Structures are given as C-alpha cells and as structure tokens.
Amino acid sequence: MSTTHAANSTVTGNALELADVRKVYTLGDGSEIVALDDATLTLASDEIIALVGPSGSGKTTLCSIAGGILSATSGSIVVGGEDISGHNARQLTTFRQEKVGFVFQSVNLVPFLTARENLLVVDELGRRTGAPARERADQLLDELGLADRAKNLPAQLSGGQRQRVAIGRALMNDPALVLFDEPTSALDTKLGEQVMELIRQEMKTRGTAAIVVTHDERITHYCDRSVHIVDGALRD
C-alpha cells in the first residue's frame, strides 16, 4: 500500500480522462436508449467536481463507467493513468481494488463488522498488507473524528458517522479517484455542510480527485467546479 501512496503523489497526470464516451442500451424491440452521449470530461489529479443533473440524466451511468463498474459502449476512459476502456471484468475488479473509491448513496457498510473492520475489508479484498493497513485504518478513523467509535457496529452509529466510515473506506486503498453518490441527500443542511467540509479537506490533503454527484445546489460551492449533465450530455 505504501508504494501506491508514493506513486499517487508523484502522478502529475489527470485523475480522469473521458473521451467521447457513449453508453447505449438496446431494448428488445430494437430501439435504443442513450444513457451517455459522447461524454468528454477531464479531471486534474486533485480536482473535485460536482456533477449536477436531474434524475435519469445519466450521472449514475457516468460515475459507474468512470469507476469501472460498468463498461462503456464506445469511447476512451483513462483513470489515474490506466486505460480501462477495454478491460474485462477481472481486470476491472483489480482496477477497482487499487484505483477507485466509492461512497454510495445508501452508505452500505457491512452490518456485522465494526467501523474499523469495515475499513479493513478493503485490504482483505486486494493484496493483504496486514499491519500497514491497520495503521492506515486507525489513522483515517482518527482524521475523520471516529477514533472512539472504531469498535462500534454501524447500527450503533449515527447517519453522519456512518457516512464518515464510508468515506474512510473509500480512501483506504489511496485511490486516484473517489466517487461520491449524493453524499448529503440523507442529511440536514448543517450536517451536509460538515460532511462536504470533511470531504474537501480529505481530498485536498491527499491530492485525490473526486466526483460528487448531487442535485443539491447548496453544496456545489465546496467543489472546484460544477459540470452539468442533461439527458446524457455534458455541459459546463
């Protein structure tokens, strides 16, 4: 894990380069749904952008493709210097282990693991490093203000605390890109602002890029810039 950390901090390339990415679904009757229409987007290695758009606009599709959990129909996708356009499922799995972090809308922590163990899951899925991972988990929990909650189960944590554990989990593998899916939708204004402050702080100190998917205009000022998406097409 320490070598990835070193590599990330010396990478001057872009965190994300999407070029003419299309995602087309073909229905049974032959008609097509275009989820993403020639999307082109570049993120610098430590940029945070807000991806704003209404429901069904394709923001989830774009994040899924950038994060390597969905394959594009055509176009080129380069994340953290790695071209994943032609990756098969197994290669994408390894890619996700190493280069990407997700914070899902419905948090999705493992319910029978403590906060600390939830972070350590990431280490267990990839190459196990043992002690360095445990140190990193403890350090992250400390930065996120959860040091005294490390041994609690998700059910014993508040919504905001669970959100923070999810953020810690996304950062465990020192990713090139973190994808946040509506991080503040379940939180009130004050809590939402706290979370965005934390996200911005964590991303900037690590020099990690992030895409924050949201339709909440209140929080877009925490991001470096906003990108709008409507019906699968990006506009700046």
Place this chain on the structure above:
Amino acid sequence: MSDTSYSGQGALWASPTTWRDTLAANRPGAQVADGVFQALVVQGDVDDLPAVIDAATDGRTESFTVQEAVDAIPGVEQQRSTFGQIIGVTVAIALVVIALFFALLTVERTALYGVLKALGARSSSIFAGLVLQAVVVTLIAAVVAGTLVVVLDLVIPAGSVPLDVSVSRIISSAALLLVAAVVGCSFSLRRVLRVDPASAIGSGT
C-alpha cells in the same frame, strides 16, 4: 457373553456335549454323527485361505473368511443396508438443508455482495467466504453431535441397546457432512457470480 449376538439375539458358549443334547432334543433332523463338527475356525497366513482349504479337501468343505460368515448370517446384510440407507438419506437431507439455508443467505446478502464487488471483491473471494462459513457451521454442529453421541453411549445401560459407538464412525460421519456442506453451498455459486457491482451505485437517480 455380553457383547456378541447372533442376528440381534444373545449368544452363548457351550460344550459340544451340551450342543449335541440340545440339537437332539430340538432338531433331530440336523444331528450329525459323533465326532463330527459342522464348523471350524482356522487361522492362517496364506492368502485366500478359504480357497486353499477347499482345494486341499477336494471340495468337501465350504470355507469362508470370518467376515463372509458374519455377512451370511440371516438379517445382517438387511440390517446393514437399512442403516446404510438411513445414513444416506440423512446426509442427503443435511445437504438440501444447507443448500437452502445458504441460498437464502445469499439472496439476503445480494446488496452487500454488490457493494463488495464494487469495492473490488472477486467472485471467488466471496464464494470462498461462503464455503468457509458453511464449513465452520458444520464443524461446530459435528462437534456438538459427536459429543451428544458419546454422552448417549455412556448413559444408555450397557447391553440394553445394540449400539456400538466408534470414534472412526463419528469422524467419517462428520467428514461426510462436511462434504455435503460444501456441495450444498455450491448451489449458490451461480447467484454469487451473477451479482452485478453496478447495482450498488445510486438507486435514487
């Protein structure tokens, strides 16, 4: 004799005279001449001793190994096959129960597996975890069951029920159940493989 029986009935040792008297009184037709015995137990080092003896007497004797003689006693083969079937059905039931239980567990955990896959878990890791869980649960169950059997054996008055508890039997039964657990788990493999990591991300938009 406290630990021998003939077809589930008690057995006793007697002198040849007693045997002849008993036979004469009860089954006159089966009597044999004085000095003649019907059965002889022989020990030897030669391979296939029964065949060698029969050849030496020119076919006037029929020889069997001790195991063959026991198997030929009426009721032994039937008893053994009945118990064999009962054990077989029990293992099959255990297999089905484990398969159903873990299939249900997998269905419940589909969302969780989606998240884990999004984080970079391979299907093989998830499935290996599932098999490990099944094995651990089965091992615990086998230990509990084995202990109960041993306790039962100690508690039942000796000789009242023809129950012979042997360690090798307990271990082989446990091994059989472990295999059943792994096989039962593998029915969930397809479902684990089909979980799509994209299902973890945003359901609201």
